[in-house]
Amino acid sequence: MGRKKKKQMKPWCWYCNRDFDDEKILIQHQKAKHFKCHICHKKLYTGPGLAIHCMQVHKETIDGVPNAIPGRTDIELEIYGMEGIPEKDVEERRRVLEQKTQDNQKKKQQDDSDEDDDDEEAGPSFQQPVTTVQPQGAYVPMTQPGMAPVPAPGMPLGSYSGMPPMMPGVPPMMPGMLPVMPRMPPGMMPMSGMMPPTHGMPPMMPGMPPGLPPHMGHHPGIPHMAQAPPTSTRPAVPATTVSTPQPSVSKPLFPSAGQVQQAGSGVAVSSSAPPSAAPKPTFPAYTQSSATAAANTSSTVAKPGTPVTSKPATLTTTSATSKLIHPDEDISLEELRAQLPRYQCKIPSAGQAHVTSPPVAPMGGVLPPQQGIPAQQPGVRHPMQGPYGALPQGVPGYVPGGMPPYGQAPPMVPPFQAAPPRPTIGMRPPVMSPGGRY
Amino acid sequence: MSLFGTNTGFGSGGTGVFGSTTTDSHNPMKDVEVTSPPDDSISCLAFSPPTMPGNFLIGGSWANDVRCWEVQDNGQTVPKAQQMHTGPVLDVCWSDDGSKVFTASCDKTAKMWDLNSNQTIQIAQHEGPIRTIHWIKAPNYSCVMTGSWDKTLKFWDTRSPNPMMSLQMPERCYCADVVYPMAVVATAERGLIVYQLENQPSEFRRIESPLKHQHRCVAIFKDKQSKPTGFALGSIEGRVAIHYINPPNPAKDNFTFKCHRSNGTNTATPQDIYAVNAISFHPVHGTLATVGSDGRFSFWDKDARTKLKTSEQLDQPITACCFNNNGNIFAYASSYDWSKGHEYYNPQKKNYIFLRNAAEELKPRNKK
Numbered sequence: 001m002g003r004k005k006k007k008q009m010k011p012w013c014w015y016c017n018r019d020f021d022d023e024k025i026l027i028q029h030q031k032a033k034h035f036k037c038h039i040c041h042k043k044l045y046t047g048p049g050l051a052i053h054c055m056q057v058h059k060e061t062i063d064g065v066p067n068a069i070p071g072r073t074d075i076e077l078e079i080y081g082m083e084g085i086p087e088k089d090v091e092e093r094r095r096v097l098e099q100k101t102q103d104n105q106k107k108k109q110q111d112d113s114d115e116d117d118d119d120e121e122a123g124p125s126f127q128q129p130v131t132t133v134q135p136q137g138a139y140v141p142m143t144q145p146g147m148a149p150v151p152a153p154g155m156p157l158g159s160y161s162g163m164p165p166m167m168p169g170v171p172p173m174m175p176g177m178l179p180v181m182p183r184m185p186p187g188m189m190p191m192s193g194m195m196p197p198t199h200g201m202p203p204m205m206p207g208m209p210p211g212l213p214p215h216m217g218h219h220p221g222i223p224h225m226a227q228a229p230p231t232s233t234r235p236a237v238p239a240t241t242v243s244t245p246q247p248s249v250s251k252p253l254f255p256s257a258g259q260v261q262q263a264g265s266g267v268a269v270s271s272s273a274p275p276s277a278a279p280k281p282t283f284p285a286y287t288q289s290s291a292t293a294a295a296n297t298s299s300t301v302a303k304p305g306t307p308v309t310s311k312p313a314t315l316t317t318t319s320a321t322s323k324l325i326h327p328d329e330d331i332s333l334e335e336l337r338a339q340l341p342r343y344q345c346k347i348p349s350a351g352q353a354h355v356t357s358p359p360v361a362p363m364g365g366v367l368p369p370q371q372g373i374p375a376q377q378p379g380v381r382h383p384m385q386g387p388y389g390a391l392p393q394g395v396p397g398y399v400p401g402g403m404p405p406y407g408q409a410p411p412m413v414p415p416f417q418a419a420p421p422r423p424t425i426g427m428r429p430p431v432m433s434p435g436g437r438y
Numbered sequence: 439m440s441l442f443g444t445n446t447g448f449g450s451g452g453t454g455v456f457g458s459t460t461t462d463s464h465n466p467m468k469d470v471e472v473t474s475p476p477d478d479s480i481s482c483l484a485f486s487p488p489t490m491p492g493n494f495l496i497g498g499s500w501a502n503d504v505r506c507w508e509v510q511d512n513g514q515t516v517p518k519a520q521q522m523h524t525g526p527v528l529d530v531c532w533s534d535d536g537s538k539v540f541t542a543s544c545d546k547t548a549k550m551w552d553l554n555s556n557q558t559i560q561i562a563q564h565e566g567p568i569r570t571i572h573w574i575k576a577p578n579y580s581c582v583m584t585g586s587w588d589k590t591l592k593f594w595d596t597r598s599p600n601p602m603m604s605l606q607m608p609e610r611c612y613c614a615d616v617v618y619p620m621a622v623v624a625t626a627e628r629g630l631i632v633y634q635l636e637n638q639p640s641e642f643r644r645i646e647s648p649l650k651h652q653h654r655c656v657a658i659f660k661d662k663q664s665k666p667t668g669f670a671l672g673s674i675e676g677r678v679a680i681h682y683i684n685p686p687n688p689a690k691d692n693f694t695f696k697c698h699r700s701n702g703t704n705t706a707t708p709q710d711i712y713a714v715n716a717i718s719f720h721p722v723h724g725t726l727a728t729v730g731s732d733g734r735f736s737f738w739d740k741d742a743r744t745k746l747k748t749s750e751q752l753d754q755p756i757t758a759c760c761f762n763n764n765g766n767i768f769a770y771a772s773s774y775d776w777s778k779g780h781e782y783y784n785p786q787k788k789n790y791i792f793l794r795n796a797a798e799e800l801k802p803r804n805k806k
Contacts (some may be wrong), residue, residue: 322699322709325731325777326674330652332612332626333713333776334481334528335587338544338567340780343500345525345545 009094014077014085015068017093027081033067046084047075078321464772466750469792472509472769474517477501480771480789482529485762490536493762494518494553495769497791498527504541504551509767509793521551521558528567534575540582542571548584550596561596564588570614572621574635583639585611585623593639603639607631617658617666620683624653624671632683643683648694651675657717659724659740670726670740672714678728680740693743698730713777715757720800722765727800729756731777735770739802747799754787761796768796 011026012019015034020026031043035050039058044050047065054060064073078084327336337343465471476499486494493509504527506518525545532539539551540561548562548571562568566588574581574593581602582594587610592601609625620642621633628647633639647653651673659680661667668682676698685691700710712731719726725746729735733752738745752772759770773789774782 322711324651324675324711326652326713327776327779332610332652332654334567334569335610336779337500337776338526343526343544346502 009097011082012093014079014089015065015072017069017072023081030079030081034065036066038062038066046078046080048078051075463751463753464788464790465792466752467792467794469794470513470515472497472507472515472791472793474505474507475771475789475791476503476505478526478785478789479773479775480758480791481527483758483760483769483771483791484530484532484539485760485767485769486536487532487534488763489534493767494536495762495791496530496532496539497758497771498530498541498543499773499789500526502526502543502545504530504539506539506553509762513793515793519553519556521549521556523547523549525567528569529571531571531573533573534580540571540573542568542584544568546586548582548594550582559596562592562594562601563599564590564592566610569611570623572614572616574616574618574621574639576618576635576637578637583614583616583621585614587611589625591623591633591639605633605639605641608644612653613656615656615658615669617660620658620666622656622658622669624656626652628653630671645681647671648679648681648692649673649675649677651677654713655716657719657726659719659726670717670719672717672728674713676711676714676730678714678717678738695738695743697728697736697738697745698732698734700732712755713775715755715775716759718759718761718768720761720765720796721763723800723802725800725802727759727761727768727770727796729759729770731755731775733772735759735768737800742803744803746803754789765800766795766797768794768800770794 010019010021011023013026013030013034015030018029020029031045035044035046036042037044037050037053037058039054039060042053044053050065051062054062062075065075077086327333329336472495476497478499478501480497480499482498484496486492486496495507495509495515496504497507498504502523502525503520504523505520508516508518510516521541523541523543523545525543527541527543529542530539537553539553540548541551541558542548542562544567546564546567547560548564548568549558550561551558561582562571562584564584564586566586568584568586570583570585572583574583579602580595582596583591584594585591585607589607589610591605591607591611591614593603593605595602607623607625608629608631609627612624612626614621614623616635619635621635621639623629623631623633624647625631628649628651630645630647630653632642632645634642649671652675653671654674655672656669658666658669666683668680668685671679671681673679677694677696679692679694681692682688698712698714700712701707710732714728714730716729717726724741725737725739727735727737733755734749735756736745736748754772755775755777756770757773757775759768761768769791771789771791774784774787776783
């Protein structure tokens with residue numbers, strides 16, 4: 001697609017050495033076979049994730065990855081799909097694959113010319129470094145850019161992130177769609193994922209209004225696999241789809257976008273561009289619902305090394321592998337800092353607060369401020385006139401919207417004068433003095 | 439020429455002084471230092487719009503002031519003016535014609551600073567500190583948008599004391615960005631709302647956050663036709679999410695990437711994860727810069743999904759950044775952001791704003 005291939009080999013499972021066609025299936029496999037909790041059957045995302053889950057939820061330790069071959073049971077290694085596999089194992093695998101292909105070729109050739117050459121066995125080994133270097137060389141640049149390795153987990157992550165917005169929308173579709181989803185056996189994953197070029201089987205998706213032919217691009221793929229169910233859902237389907245062909249919608253706000261968005265929002269918010277825009281063959285609903293079926297959870301994606309935040313009061317910051325450099329309270333750094341007495345708002349003393357000297361410089365007068373002399377410009381509409389010690393701090397009495405002066409300084413000021421909110425008022429030295437802050 | 443109230447450091451003349459201290463960790467990138475920096479942490483930076491000739495930089499700080507510098511073509515910075523609030527300044531922005539600067543502060547007010555006359559007037563009032571301020575220029579209206587910790591987003595015609603409109607948000611506003619006709623606001627509790635600004639501002643969509651941690655900064659990006667099409671959202675967990683509003687394929691088009699973390703590949707020691715303090719998009723190339731609590735800045739190409747550059751580590755976090763209107767200058771501020779709490783705050787420590795030539799380093803990589 002848009003990225004260089006990071007691995008030329010087919011995805012394989014580090015834990016049990018099985019091969020897979022697609023990384024998505026690989027991940028599903030790992031979750032089901034290696035990262036599944038034996039107590040509650042919850043599918044986690046990684047080995048350490050499983051270990052942590054068992055410890056926290058069941059108070060039980062596990063000493064190895066389930067269903068893994070000996071030597072590959074390390075529960076500490078963070079492997080997700082093809083990510084995190086130790087380099088030496090990758091090489092070893094490559095070598096093994098090379099060897100297999102070599103063996104196959106050898107058997108076919110049955111060449112005797114190398115008999116006297118006792119490098120016959122060394123031959124493959126010479127070639128291996130040559131061949132392995134190249135893929136490695138290709139591999140490296142991709143790991144260099146900080147972003148590159150991440151997209152892989154990021155891709156599925158992206159799919160999750162794409163999902164969450166979808167999730168709320170999915171339920172509205174559910175009534176009719178539900179029957180559709182279960183029809184998708186895991187083997188369907190690659191199909192939906194790859195968006196098969198239209199099978200051109202509209203009839204397969206009965207009940208879907210003709211207005212959605214492009215969406216059909218997906219549907220056909222599904223019934224294609226599981227023949228029986230489609231018929232049963234026929235009646236159900238029309239029910240949901242009624243909502244989709246809504247005309248208008250909220251403004252095609254962002255012209256570049258258009259098209260079908262998350263189908264869920266398409267129904268709920270009806271913000272997808274309507275009949276127009278040759279909607280692409282990809283039907284987001286399916287991509288995401290299939291992702292849902294596979295992913296099994298909605299928005300939570302625990303990525304390597306980062307703990308999940310807990311609720312408001314505090315953040316969960318540390319884990320064995322990482323530490324968030326941030327104070328524990330789950331409020332923003334600015335909020336935390338603004339609470340300090342030193343940053344509480346002060347009333348400026350006379351003449352210090354604002355610059356009101358007349359313009360002088362060429363630039364149109366942006367000028368060095370000097371002691372503003374409020375008296376100089378009475379009409380200045382300055383709420384902060386020194387002598388008044390005004391303080392438009394939104395003091396409850398003053399109101400939101402109760403705004404200060406717009407050309408009427410005098411009348412406006414007195415109210416402010418009335419009740420300076422803070423006890424520390426007025427005593428503070430002018431802010432402009434260096435460090436003279438308390 | 440100490441233009442500003444006082445100067446703890448340079449101030450003798452308007453020349454850009456290169457790091458004159460013995461240890462260079464305050465400016466390892468050897469970038470141009472802006473003269474007369476504020477006396478406390480810099481919270482926000484903004485360059486003047488293209489409608490004005492020259493480059494003028496505005497910076498707001500925790501010392502309650504907003505300063506204006508002229509950045510000359512030879513790299514020299516000349517302090518021009520300063521205004522004060524009664525509380526720390528959290529955000530600043532320019533009007534589209536470059537004649538006014540809007541400033542938002544913890545003192546719950548926002549002000550409009552007329553640079554020609556060097557006067558300020560209050561134009562907004564909230565019930566809590568105002569965290570974000572943006573100028574909106576629509577064909578049929580213009581206004582200032584303020585986002586506050588009082589959970590409201592208000593829109594102000596500067597001529598009136600009452601807001602033109604007030605929208606309720608689910609939580610406190612933490613960051614926002616506006617590129618007409620789109621506005622994005624990220625709030626506490628990982629809230630994320632997109633607004634559309636045509637005709638009048640209204641909520642467009644609430645998005646479930648692509649990130650798992652507190653939102654910290656957001657920046658809208660545009661497509662090839664210069665229409666806003668998505669945004670980059672940064673969290674406190676060293677991660678940025680690139681999110682398109684209406685992508686053809688959300689699962690593939692939206693993604694997140696990790697950044698501002700220590701010892702990347704070394705798994706022996708725990709990795710330190712820093713907050714992303716600000717994100718800025720290059721106005722020409724569409725590539726982005728992120729700055730973090732780790733004291734580094736990084737440039738990224740979101741289309742090629744690659745990192746273009748990461749800086750050396752400064753001795754303080756980088757709290758703000760921005761590009762000038764033609765993308766030749768990248769400004770970033772080095773000051774304490776409170777990421778390690780109160781204990782690590784040193785009021786005596788100098789704060790810096792650096793300027794870097796951004797013309798070359800942010801060019802996108804050729805897609806492989």
